Amino acid sequence: MTHAIEAMDLVKKYGQVTALDGLSFTVPAGTVFGLLGPNGAGKSTTIRILTTLSTPTSGTATVAGIDVLGHPNEVRRAIGVVTQASGTDPQATGRENLLLVAQIHGMRGRAAKSRVDELLALFGLTDAANRLAKQYSGGMQRKLDVAMGLVHRPSVLFLDEPTTGLDPQARSEMWAEIARLARHERLTILLTTHYLEEADHLADHLVIVDRGRLVAQGSPEELKSELRGDAVVIDLSPDASVDAARTAIEGMAGTREITVSGRSIRTRVDHGASAVPAALAALERSSVPVAAVTVARPALDDVYLRYTGRTFASADAAQEKVEAAR
Numbered sequence: 001m002t003h004a005i006e007a008m009d010l011v012k013k014y015g016q017v018t019a020l021d022g023l024s025f026t027v028p029a030g031t032v033f034g035l036l037g038p039n040g041a042g043k044s045t046t047i048r049i050l051t052t053l054s055t056p057t058s059g060t061a062t063v064a065g066i067d068v069l070g071h072p073n074e075v076r077r078a079i080g081v082v083t084q085a086s087g088t089d090p091q092a093t094g095r096e097n098l099l100l101v102a103q104i105h106g107m108r109g110r111a112a113k114s115r116v117d118e119l120l121a122l123f124g125l126t127d128a129a130n131r132l133a134k135q136y137s138g139g140m141q142r143k144l145d146v147a148m149g150l151v152h153r154p155s156v157l158f159l160d161e162p163t164t165g166l167d168p169q170a171r172s173e174m175w176a177e178i179a180r181l182a183r184h185e186r187l188t189i190l191l192t193t194h195y196l197e198e199a200d201h202l203a204d205h206l207v208i209v210d211r212g213r214l215v216a217q218g219s220p221e222e223l224k225s226e227l228r229g230d231a232v233v234i235d236l237s238p239d240a241s242v243d244a245a246r247t248a249i250e251g252m253a254g255t256r257e258i259t260v261s262g263r264s265i266r267t268r269v270d271h272g273a274s275a276v277p278a279a280l281a282a283l284e285r286s287s288v289p290v291a292a293v294t295v296a297r298p299a300l301d302d303v304y305l306r307y308t309g310r311t312f313a314s315a316d317a318a319q320e321k322v323e324a325a326r
């Protein structure tokens, strides 16, 4: 299979900060690829290098078969980039925004108009085409942003945190849109996200990056199936002692990777169905009241914990503290 993206041993240092620490991965052509990691993991830095906006301290990369360091202009013609900051002109209509991008890419007259009409239809924006972008909802603006990244028919599309800031409904519409694009436009899509369920839902393959290093890679299913057993989540009653509950669960045979998040304790066990009565009995013996217990297949959260020793949410929160202290 040909690779749409190859990143080889990328290192990026900003003074004392090592943002990328020897990151390598390949993205098969025509797939949705998730670059996943908490805040500060190095996702934006990777995208900046692959889209020629930044150069690595060492290492190399190709995009659409083109060397990003040797031929940045050719790479730019082959890619579409949709960043977290909107590139739309709020005072122009959706159609005008798209026509402007078409002109920047040297498209004129009927060719420009027909590509713009095609994209408006593809993103369900035809009825809103003549409204000002500032009047669009957050979800519509994000669709317009993605459409603007596709005007020149790139073969590789970079989507940096495509659903951050969207409400749940707009987020699920965006997910459907991205899945449809990948199927119908024969695009390779590299998506960064710090929503684990987004990567689980959309990505054919993904890499989990932590502190500038690759910690796991595979399809979401492969990564989850590497983890034996079930995840058991115990929600404690408001008056329960979380410490007593944790001690009780730690004392049970066969529990591993126990994490506490608020009043919820998560652990992995070989057989969820038989672990639940044992967990309830252990908590009862320790006089810990329980609100609910759920058994589930391991999620990407469990994969992340397994490879990094931290929960995804705690890594995110820790990085926010580091950045605030700088």
Ligand SMILES: Nc1ncnc2c1ncn2[C@@H]1O[C@H](COP(=O)(O)OP(=O)(O)OP(=O)(O)O)[C@@H](O)[C@H]1O
Residues within 6 Å of the ligand: 014, 017, 018, 019, 037, 038, 039, 040, 041, 042, 043, 044, 045, 046, 194, 323
């Ligand atoms: N221009 C810069 N100067 C100094 N440090 C930087 C710079 N850009 C990024 N960093 C640091 O490099 C590390 C990786 O940052 P990066 O933005 O790539 O992470 P990220 O995974 O994209 O996170 P986020 O989801 O918050 O965007 C962080 O520690 C960040 O503070």
